[in-house]
Amino acid sequence: MITRTVDLRSDTVTKPTEAMRAAMAAAVVDDDVLHHDPTALRLETEMARITGKEAAVFVPSGTMGNLISVLVHCDTRGSEVILGDNSHIHIYENGGISTIGGVHPRTVKNNQDGTMDIDLIEAAIRDPSGVLVYPTTRLICLENTHANHGGRCLSVEYVDKVGELAKRHGLKLHIDGARIFNASVALGIPVHRLVQAADSVSVCLSKGLGAPVGSVIVGSKSFIAKAKILRKTLGGGMRQVGILCAAALVAVQENVVKLEGDHKKAKILAEGLSLIKGIKVDVASVETNIIFFDIEESSKFTAEKLCKYLEEHGILVMQEGPLSIRIVLHHQISESDVQYTLSCFQHALTGVQDQNGI
Numbered sequence: 426m427i428t429r430t431v432d433l434r435s436d437t438v439t440k441p442t443e444a445m446r447a448a449m450a451a452a453v454v455d456d457d458v459l460h461h462d463p464t465a466l467r468l469e470t471e472m473a474r475i476t477g478k479e480a481a482v483f484v485p486s487g488t489m490g491n492l493i494s495v496l497v498h499c500d501t502r503g504s505e506v507i508l509g510d511n512s513h514i515h516i517y518e519n520g521g522i523s524t525i526g527g528v529h530p531r532t533v534k535n536n537q538d539g540t541m542d543i544d545l546i547e548a549a550i551r552d553p554s555g556v557l558v559y560p561t562t563r564l565i566c567l568e569n570t571h572a573n574h575g576g577r578c579l580s581v582e583y584v585d586k587v588g589e590l591a592k593r594h595g596l597k598l599h600i601d602g603a604r605i606f607n608a609s610v611a612l613g614i615p616v617h618r619l620v621q622a623a624d625s626v627s628v629c630l631s632k633g634l635g636a637p638v639g640s641v642i643v644g645s646k647s648f649i650a651k652a653k654i655l656r657k658t659l660g661g662g663m664r665q666v667g668i669l670c671a672a673a674l675v676a677v678q679e680n681v682v683k684l685e686g687d688h689k690k691a692k693i694l695a696e697g698l699s700l701i702k703g704i705k706v707d708v709a710s711v712e713t714n715i716i717f718f719d720i721e722e723s724s725k726f727t728a729e730k731l732c733k734y735l736e737e738h739g740i741l742v743m744q745e746g747p748l749s750i751r752i753v754l755h756h757q758i759s760e761s762d763v764q765y766t767l768s769c770f771q772h773a774l775t776g777v778q779d780q781n782g783i
């Protein structure tokens with residue numbers, strides 16, 4: 426019988442805290458399409474302040490945040506965006522920039538640290554003299570932290586260099602900042618400095634910050650005005666949305682300080698996993714709250730079988746490949762959960778029981 430559940434599938438799985446639920450119940454609301462919902466306006470004002478941008482708009486998801494941002498920057502037919510071949514926008518957003526926006530993706534290889542070589546980005550920029558046959562490059566997208574590369578942080582020096590490259594070529598820069606607060610805490614650099622070079626950023630409130638729903642796009646006033654129109658076009662214009670924004674405000678106020686703890690627990694878990702025979706994990710690459718690891722081929726387990734074993738013991742993780750698994754820490758995972766998880770891994774892979782009798 427499962428006595429506890431430790432949900433490590435993602436940082437999207439958190440449940441609203443009591444403070445969030447109280448704020449939702451008490452939220453002052455109005456119709457955010459007909460004018461503005463006062464609580465949504467408070468959140469948008471606060472997020473613009475934190476990120477150092479002129480304006481912000483609340484959207485239902487990070488996927489919509491990225492989609493709207495790309496489509497505002499690439500509002501001319503034949504536009505092309507340069508992005509990572511392992512980026513969330515390219516891999517996990519149903520190709521929306523193309524299927525909905527008609528924008529052509531031009532991928533550049535993501536390095537293990539989540540960056541793209543700047544010379545390769547520059548080489549991917551279309552020569553305007555080839556306009557007869559080439560799409561027109563209008564945008565470069567970065568992702569910080571990088572989800573598919575273990576939550577690795579892009580340094581502010583790197584982001585600034587890509588920003589300089591974009592400006593030199595008359596391009597815009599968008600950052601998929603789903604976990605930008607994780608990068609900020611891990612690097613010890615304020616969010617506004619980390620995104621200074623970006624023309625737009627999509628920030629998830631529903632990941633490590635623990636809000637139940639939503640993201641915010643930040644950028645210039647004119648950019649956000651266009652983003653609001655496109656949000657409505659895509660069906661993202663919401664009415665009394667302050668109910669969701671009230672929870673997001675609590676998340677921003679209360680949970681940023683917890684991110685460091687998430688990162689520490691991720692490091693402890695990664696270090697523990699590295700000591701278990703049959704598991705391969707690069708502990709040094711764990712910079713924030715995400716761990717990717719592989720099962721050794723000599724092990725009796727496939728990822729699918731191990732995930733099933735773990736689920737039978739209340740541990741939920743995400744299978745990423747035949748022998749690879751992802752774990753994501755969040756503020757509702759305790760140190761005791763981390764130790765219980767390690768015990769279950771230990772028992773599964775070595776049969777050795779620990780003092781918990783697992």
Ligand SMILES: Cc1ncc(COP(=O)(O)O)c(C=O)c1O
Pocket residue numbers: 437485486487488489491513514568570571572601603604629631640
């Ligand atoms: C890096 C990154 N960007 C964007 C998203 C999309 O966010 P949402 O799930 O809210 O659409 C996610 C995951 O959810 C993500 O990990």
Ligand SMILES: C[C@@H](O)[C@H](N)C(=O)O
Pocket residue numbers: 434435436437517572
């Ligand atoms: C799976 C992916 O879409 C999601 N962003 C996550 O990190 O859980």
